[in-house]
Amino acid sequence: MTGEAWPVPDVLAYLAGSWRVERTVRDRAEDLTGVFTGTTRFTAAAGGGLLHVESGVFTWRGVARPAERTLRFLPDATPGTAVVRFADGRFFHGLDLRGGHHVADHPCSADLYRGEFTVDAADRWRTVWRVRGPAKDLVLATEYHRA
Known part of the structure; x- marks a missing residue:
């Protein structure tokens, strides 16, 4: 990691x-x-934006299981930024990487998810979600490398 954020003029591109x-x-x-390893594919979505499909294996308490999730990344009103929605259309968070770094909050019941997104290079970015509340105390750290 470079330690400095790498600006992204258009997050979807x-x-x-x-x-x-x-x-x-x-x-x-x-x-x-626990550890998840796999792939994320961002492909053109019907109606615009990108369909984010993540699949791989999640190992928890020594047991490895298949895992996947789907999100939609849609263009936001500000050029170069996006709105992230769950597969069912519910709002998840906004995403603005024009400065190479973004912080997003997502309340989920009584818990708060706070995500930090940092772009390190043309082929590398990462997220760290901290989840705190009465039901959870988690840190999810993800590294993405262009395939």
Whole structure:
């Protein structure tokens, strides 16, 4: 990592394509750590934007299981930025990487998800989600490398 954010003038153009993913999930309440490895593909979505499909294997408590998720990244009103929605259309968060770094909050029931997105280079970015509340105390750190 360079330690400095790399500006992205158009988040959807930057993300388009395939990425290798490595994620560490740390449950701070139980002092447990799990690992997800797989791929994320950002492909053109019907109606515009990108369809984000992540698939791989999540290992938790020594048990490896297939895991996947789908999100939609849609153009936002400000050029170069995006709105991220869950597969069912619910709002997740905004995303503005024009400065190479973005912080987003997502309340989920009584828990708060705070995500930090940082672009390190043309082929590398990362996220760190901190989840705190009565039900969760997690840190999810993900590294993305262009495939």
